[in-house]
Amino acid sequence: MVLVYSDEKKLTLELLNKATELAKELHKKVIAVSIGHDEYATEYLEHGADLVIVAETPQHQFKAEEYTSILQSIMKEHRNEIVLIGSNKNGKELAGRLAAKLDAGCVIDCTKVYIHDKKLTTERIVYSGNAIAVEQFTSPPQIVTIPSKVFDPLPKNPQHKGEIIKKKFESESSPSKILKVHEMKSEGVNVEDAQIIVSCGRGFKKKEDIKLVSELADVLKGRTVGCSRPIAADLKWLSEDHWIGLSGHKVKPKLYVACGISGQIQHIAGMRDSGVIVAINKDPEALIFKSADYGIVGDLYEVLPKLTSAIRGKLG
Amino acid sequence: MNIIVCAKQVVDVAEIKVDSSTKKPILVGVPQKISDMDKNALEEAIKIKEKHGGKITILTIGAPDAKERMKELLAMGADEGVLIPPPEHADYHVIAHLLAGAIKKIGSYDIIFCGEASIDMFSGQMGPRIAGLLNIPQITYAQKVTVEQNKVVAERNLGEKAVIIESPFPVLITVTKEINQPRLPSLMAILASSSKPIHEWPATGVTSEALIPKLQTMDIKGIPMQRKNIIYQNDLDQSVGKLVDELAKVGVLR
DSSP states (O other), X not given: OEEEEOSXXXXXXXXXXXXXXXXXXXTOOEEEEEESOGGGHHHHHHTTOSEEEEEEOSOXXXXXXXXXXXXXXXXXXXXXXXXXXXXXXXXXXXXXXXXXXHTOEXXXXXXXXXXXXXXXXXXXXXXXXXXXXXXXXXXXXXXXXEOTTSSOOOOOXXXXXXXXXXXXXXXXXOSOEEEEEEEOSOOOOOGGGOSEEEEEOTTOOSGGGGHHHHHHHHHTTOOEEEEOHIIIIISOSSOGGGBBSSSSBOOOOSEEEEESOOOOHHHHHHHTTOSEEEEEESOTTOGGGGGOXXXXXXXXXXXXXXXXXXXXXXXX | OEEEEEOOEEEOGXXXXXXXXXXXXXXXXXXXXXXXXXXXXXXXXXXXXXXXXXXXXXXXXXXXXXXXXXXXXXXXXXXXXXXXXXXXXXXXXXXXXXXXXXXXXXXXXXXXEEESSOTTTOOOOHHHHHHHHHTOOEEEEEEEEEEXXXXXXXXXXXXXXXXXXXXXXXXXXXXXXXXXXXXXXXXXXXXXXXXXXXXXXXXXXXXXXXXXXXXXEEEEEOOOOOOOOEEEOSOHHHHHHHXXXXXXXXXXXX
């Protein structure tokens, strides 16, 4: 069996695409697991699951120890050779703990998953975006986590039928206790879903100047502003939901405009899959130009207003 | 308060050069260092020790030259180190068993600290694996840690959300880079650290199991980056005009 789990519905649907492909090649079935949410079950079937297991639990907040033991119980009942887990922060800590409990191999943040020489093979970015590690499992069970946006969900197929099992599973209770969940300071931006992103970096002298970026984003009808690490993590001019990079968000918009961003490999790792990449930087040697389709060498304080007005003119 | 900090010696990823023909990273001759977030983990341990007393042990699986790097951690404020050479064939599964075995051998611990991930592989599974093997609670991506009587309260950074969670001891905590600023040791501290012990244990001394990797690395490939690299750098007005025309042509202006 190929088991799919994420605490995010969208990510589960994306993983189901890969899971059905692997299952077909290996002549196996796909199980989608939902912990606590029976309202997703039908949708999971329509997106390729052969069986949806809804684990009923009093534990509605994610805790790695408890969710790990639920998945362990499910795996005891259904022989799962491959486990695909959505690679958000909860998913990653779940995958690691589950791997330890099962003495299993585990690869985090895979961008490719395939069968090669009859073995499950994965690719992921390592060395801070400088290389791709190709790794192969030697024995099951095999745990793989996949970030959002790596695969698209399959189109919904209401004809695809399967079984839904609702069940309570034995789970250990953890001595830790969640006291509070609060929103992080956020401006409600979702860079991961944006089609057009204009990003800013250290080339900006003060926080107020970021409006040059948002004005360009507005005329591009993207309205989405991204940034590199220093702007979010060090200067805190923008909240972390704007942060694009290895430790921030990974994005793949149709158009990515990097303004005053030097192009550290960590930033490139977050935006390398963008459709068209434009860079604006006053340093002709800036690394960002190597990763760009188009670039303008110039002072962003001069370039951005001109570019914004030229695009406004072009679009009429 | 007995604290164990797991620290990994890694290649300094900022110093990696890429071979221009094969696009593969050149790893030979790259300077080694202790992974950044592992230093954050140690800094957090030192802060706790300063307030509550106790002992900090650094645990490293690494080649003999990792000893030099471990000395920096002793100078920062750890009390002693344990260094275990990795077996020839190792993966996360094997290393996690060695770390967990060593932690059991060290014996008494209240908190195990790890970085959220190592900067070379950036996987972040080691902390959760160790917690799983030791069967203790785990708190990952902590951006704030407060030790209270008989428990620790931590704030997990999940991006959009922060989760405040408390746990009794023992507990494993992985920390983010934002949690603190690791201190630079003073000259006095560096000199004093030479008398602090680093114990070298053989891998066979911490686990009796025959550990077989579950994962094999087949290749470290380069990353092809094919971009047009059309750079305008003369007259600004012309450059802007050409760029806008190109963007319209490739269909990203609507």
